[in-house]
Amino acid sequence: MDDPHPNGRAAAARLRRLVPAGAHAYSKAADQWPPSAPPLLDRGEGALVWDVDGHCYVDWFPGLTCCPLGHAHPAVTDAVHRALTRGTAFQLPTRTELDAAETFLSTVAAPDDMVKFTKNASDAVDGALKLARYATGRALVAKCEQHPFFSTGDWFIGTTAASGGTHPEPAARTLNFSYNDTGGIERLFAAHGDDLAAVILEPARFTPPDPAHFTRLRHLCTTHGTALVFDETVSGLKYRLGGARTLTGVHPDLTCWGKGIGGGLPLAALTGRRELMELGDHTRPLPGRPPLFLLSTTHGSDGAALAAMVATVNEIAATDAITRAHATGAALRRAIHEVFTDNGVAGHLQLTGYDCFLNIDATGNSNVGAPQLKTLFLDLMIRSGALVRGILYPTAAHTAQHLESTTRAAQHAAADCARALDGQPGQLLTAAHRPL
Structure with missing residues (x-):
């Protein structure tokens, strides 16, 4: 089948020749992700990111949880710009x-x-x-x-x-x-x-x-x-x-x-x-x-980072961003639990932890082991446009629309996980990215 990430794979290969493992954090390296993960990202805005081949994803672990307001929040970018003009x-x-x-x-x-x-x-x-x-x-x-x-x-x-x-x-x-x-x-x-x-x-x-x-x-x-x-x-x-x-x-x-x-x-x-x-x-x-x-x-x-911190903390406090993120996480938990229940996989896939930091737990059976089941679920989520790793980190940038598209991605993924648990051949998508 056609590779939907030709530019990303070529660029990632060049990066790996220059940077050990092709990443500056071990958790970003290709061996930490399912095969469908985009090789290189290009930009982010709010709860969305785009890879170098132009595919858009809902980002559920923004910046390895370094972005509590989402990517490129105006309050943060404005504060950084002002700091840069004063010297850092x-x-x-x-x-x-x-x-x-x-x-x-x-x-x-x-x-x-x-x-x-x-x-x-x-x-x-x-x-x-x-x-x-x-x-x-x-x-x-x-x-x-x-x-x-x-x-x-x-x-x-x-x-x-x-x-x-x-x-x-x-x-x-x-x-x-x-x-x-x-x-x-x-x-x-x-x-x-x-x-x-x-x-x-x-x-x-x-x-x-x-x-x-x-x-x-x-x-x-x-x-x-x-x-x-x-x-x-x-x-x-x-x-x-x-x-x-x-x-x-x-x-x-x-x-x-x-x-x-x-x-x-x-x-x-x-x-x-x-x-x-x-x-x-x-x-x-x-x-x-x-x-x-x-x-x-x-x-x-460093003046830019300190200005970004002040802007981030003040914005979180002024907008009650943490409470809103918890509410988003609670809604996400309910929606995905319903998907798991409807597809008969609730005994094998579940979300644990706090609403602000949800862990994806997997339990396998004689047909598919727990690691393989979890990898399959994550792989299919990413193929459907939800950039998910083992943890879901809701932020104030995630909207009802992002929840809806992620729930649809979970529906596709859970259905195929159910087939795997039953020992049936899965119906994997024919391309490594299918936006919803």
């Missing part, structure tokens, strides 16, 4: 940094006292753990083993299958615990509490936090002098304006933010209480101890 890089702190710090701390990160901006969340997370080790004089850190990614730093990535090139010592000082497992966290502290510099986890992902567990975790961290670190790289600006940490009933000592806070521009942040954050002030070293450079990044003060 200077050799001294700027008024933009003051505006950004005041906005972020008062609107998103309250009641944290201080913030340090950087360009990616790995730097913010690594900075948080470096600060915790400095404050406590301890070496061990503990991470939630259910949360898939914290950092490219050796302390984390060295514990994964992608440990190539890492030094083994940091990974050897990293311990694991399970989410919402109070008994497990008590055993962790009983064995290592006096040696733990930090405990790090996402406050929420797909499973709701147990307030009783988090209360106990907070108590143990406080009692043992261990820094409690929440990683809101993914969850920030999705669950609530103040982050998913507001769902736990406790407040961490340090919080790492990323992805969506820049409105599509590269920006991350570390926030926390003053007595910890001020340890990172190299102009005020502690007596008898060397100064600490918590985070020192030339581009953490």
